[in-house]
Amino acid sequence: MDVPVAGEGDFITLDRVEKVFDVRRKTGFLRRERRQVRAVDSISFRVARGEMVGYIGPNGAGKSTTIKMLTGILTPSAGRLRVAGIDPSRERTRLAHRIGVVFGQRTTLWWDLPLIDSYRLVHRMYRIPDRRYRENLERMTDLLDLGALLDVPVRQLSLGQRMRGDIAAALLHDPDVLYLDEPTIGLDVISKTRVREFLRQVNAERNTTVLLTTHDLQDIEQLCNRVMVIDHGRLMYDGPLAGLHEVGESERTLVVDLERELPPLEVPAPARVVRVDGPRQWLAFPASQSAAPLVARIAAEYPLVDLSVREPDIEAVIAKMYAEKAEERAGQKAEQRAEERAGPKAEQRAEERAGQRAEERAGPKAEERAGEKAEESTGEGAGENARETLS
Numbered sequence: 001m002d003v004p005v006a007g008e009g010d011f012i013t014l015d016r017v018e019k020v021f022d023v024r025r026k027t028g029f030l031r032r033e034r035r036q037v038r039a040v041d042s043i044s045f046r047v048a049r050g051e052m053v054g055y056i057g058p059n060g061a062g063k064s065t066t067i068k069m070l071t072g073i074l075t076p077s078a079g080r081l082r083v084a085g086i087d088p089s090r091e092r093t094r095l096a097h098r099i100g101v102v103f104g105q106r107t108t109l110w111w112d113l114p115l116i117d118s119y120r121l122v123h124r125m126y127r128i129p130d131r132r133y134r135e136n137l138e139r140m141t142d143l144l145d146l147g148a149l150l151d152v153p154v155r156q157l158s159l160g161q162r163m164r165g166d167i168a169a170a171l172l173h174d175p176d177v178l179y180l181d182e183p184t185i186g187l188d189v190i191s192k193t194r195v196r197e198f199l200r201q202v203n204a205e206r207n208t209t210v211l212l213t214t215h216d217l218q219d220i221e222q223l224c225n226r227v228m229v230i231d232h233g234r235l236m237y238d239g240p241l242a243g244l245h246e247v248g249e250s251e252r253t254l255v256v257d258l259e260r261e262l263p264p265l266e267v268p269a270p271a272r273v274v275r276v277d278g279p280r281q282w283l284a285f286p287a288s289q290s291a292a293p294l295v296a297r298i299a300a301e302y303p304l305v306d307l308s309v310r311e312p313d314i315e316a317v318i319a320k321m322y323a324e325k326a327e328e329r330a331g332q333k334a335e336q337r338a339e340e341r342a343g344p345k346a347e348q349r350a351e352e353r354a355g356q357r358a359e360e361r362a363g364p365k366a367e368e369r370a371g372e373k374a375e376e377s378t379g380e381g382a383g384e385n386a387r388e389t390l391s
């Protein structure tokens with residue numbers, strides 16, 4: 001994917017950012033195997049001030065690692081990363097005043113203290129001016145309906161109440177950017193709606209930039225105009241949510257009701273009947289094509305009573321995208337294994353043949369040159385990345 005050009009409004013910029021973990025694994029009584037995990041692999045993107053962007057991908061794709069680099073918790077192995085002009089890992093404390101973070105799976109609140117005490121601690125830690133703190137607290141309490149919860153110890157709050165408490169804590173110091181990692185995980189429909197409404201409001205009023213990581217695509221559909229899809233550390237898609245349909249080659253469904261039960265309708269490919277139930281038939285056709293010619297043809301040739309068009313389900317589109325990538329990778333792996341199996345012998349034979357030809361053609365000098373070339377191409381010592389051992 002091309003590296004986007006920096007713009008003036010850019011608030012978050014990543015240029016070919018990588019994160020490689022060195023992992024050591026016990027493989028026997030005294031044996032340890034060293035392995036590298038490329039959690040983030042040359043990712044580049046830019047986010048403008050006030051944008052709300054979804055950052056999605058399957059488990060282990062590298063989302064949390066990206067967020068951790070954006071907060072300064074982890075240092076990139078390579079590439080350049082800036083948030084509000086700050087290098088997060090070098091100036092983590094300065095950056096902390098500009099960002100808010102919510103991890104849906106764990107709280108940043110003090111477990112045994114009443115909610116209000118956590119807020120008082122945040123007030124001190126971030127040195128929020130008293131007036132601003134009071135105003136913000138009042139506003140959050142009102143918008144997130146926290147009034148009755150302020151004196152309750154965090155451990156006694158329900159998941160939805162705790163999440164609202166966490167979001168308020170992340171916003172008390174008026175951050176310019178908010179990272180949300182699964183903010184609606186485990187919440188019921190009403191709590192989810194409330195959290196989403198609140199985020200929309202904060203974004204509209206304060207122009208807060210929001211980077212949202214979630215497995216709940218409704219969060220993205222309802223909050224973000226832009227979505228980035230990451231898989232195996234690589235950015236696979238960056239654009240509007242609707243554009244995913246084209247990338248994922250999704251299909252729409254035309255549901256037709258006929259006067260009577262008929263065999264599957266004969267329609268021009270790629271449209272095709274995918275289901276028949278009495279006089280009702282379902283036809284799949286590419287989402288990128290208009291339904292009009294298909295409808296016209298059916299209306300002209302069959303006893304049509306009614307019809308409707310169903311849009312593709314975004315979850316299905318993304319699932320298909322992940323599955324296709326997984327298939328592609330499985331294919332590559334199989335090829336690699338086949339090459340490795342055939343490799344040494346085949347290579348040896350090729351080298352022997354090349355050597356014989358060279359000898360025949362040019363005698364001792366050519367042999368020397370061939371030897372030098374082979375040494376160069378082993379590439380030892382090349383491409384050493386900066387690495388961090390965390391295990």
Ligand SMILES: Nc1ncnc2c1ncn2[C@@H]1O[C@H](COP(=O)(O)OP(=O)(O)OP(=O)(O)O)[C@@H](O)[C@H]1O
Pocket residue numbers: 021022023037038039057058059060061062063064065066390391
């Ligand atoms: N500290 C670490 N040490 C070694 N490997 C790590 C470390 N943190 C993450 N990884 C590996 O990096 C890859 C990306 O992990 P990451 O947590 O960023 O994924 P994710 O997209 O957030 O996944 P999930 O949706 O499950 O939270 C995974 O293979 C993970 O095992």
